[in-house]
Amino acid sequence: MGAYGLLSNGPVYKLPLSYYLNLFTSEYQTCPNFLSWAAASWQPIDDLTSLLSTMPQNFNLNSAVGVQLDTIGAIIGVSRTVNFQPSNGVSPVLNDVVYKQLLQATIGINKWDGRLVSIYDIWKSVFSSGEIVVNDNQNMTCTIIIAGVFSSIVLDLITNGYIIPRPQGVEYTYTTAPLPIFGADLNNAYVAGADLGHAF
Structure with a gap:
């Protein structure tokens, strides 16, 4: 979602939405409606952070075109x-x-x-x-x-x-x-x- 980290060689990575859904405690893991609600609520944020993670490369002057x-x-x-x-x-x-x-x-x-x-x-x-x-x-x-x-x-x-x-x-x-x-x-x-x- 919105969490980023640095790999050993430097590039930024983004944790998948499923990682956050798995952080719910065990009693919620057996509640499909709750998990579906959480996934639907967070999906727009996940999409936005995915887009933002591509911005540096998309507008890198060395590789940019058109x-x-x-x-x-x-x-x-x-x-x-x-x-x-x-x-x-x-x-x-x-x-x-x-x-x-x-x-x-x-x-x-x-x-x-x-x-x-x-x-x-x-x-x-x-x-x-x-x-x-x-x-x-x-x-x-x-x-x-x-x-x-x-x-x-x-x-x-x-x-x-x-x-x-x-x-x-x-x-x-x-x-x-x-x-x-x-x-x-x-x-x-x-x-x-x-x-x-x-x-x-």
Whole structure:
């Protein structure tokens, strides 16, 4: 019914209605009318707790799809439909993959502590590949260098301010860099040193 517990590995379990009916003392176990009355009275509560027990999984951002994502978006405050016309004739209504990235970014932005280093943490929580470089120009402007392979709609979301948090009054300039970009102390698909990395 309404009782929950934790298994050894962590997930929540719910005790069945029959467990509670069996808690009645022996003199009531031989009264079918009483047991039927108790079961009928408690069944709505059991149904409700069963529903509530599924809510965390049904609205887990990692596994949610379709209307589940729309509901999460309504809670977070970001719509599946963006308020600009994307480039290349792409629909302003985001598919599940891109919308999930937008939701993840919005969660990060809502929790952003204002530090530059935290921008990189938000980026990594949204994208499994690609890199950004945030250059603070010390004059209330920042240059954001984007390196990686992204769809046009994702680039549109980035350059329209949907993905990277921006302090009030700071102007962002976005630019894309050919891969790999030039850098020191790192050598991978996105950043490489002399004779390999591209200047931007």
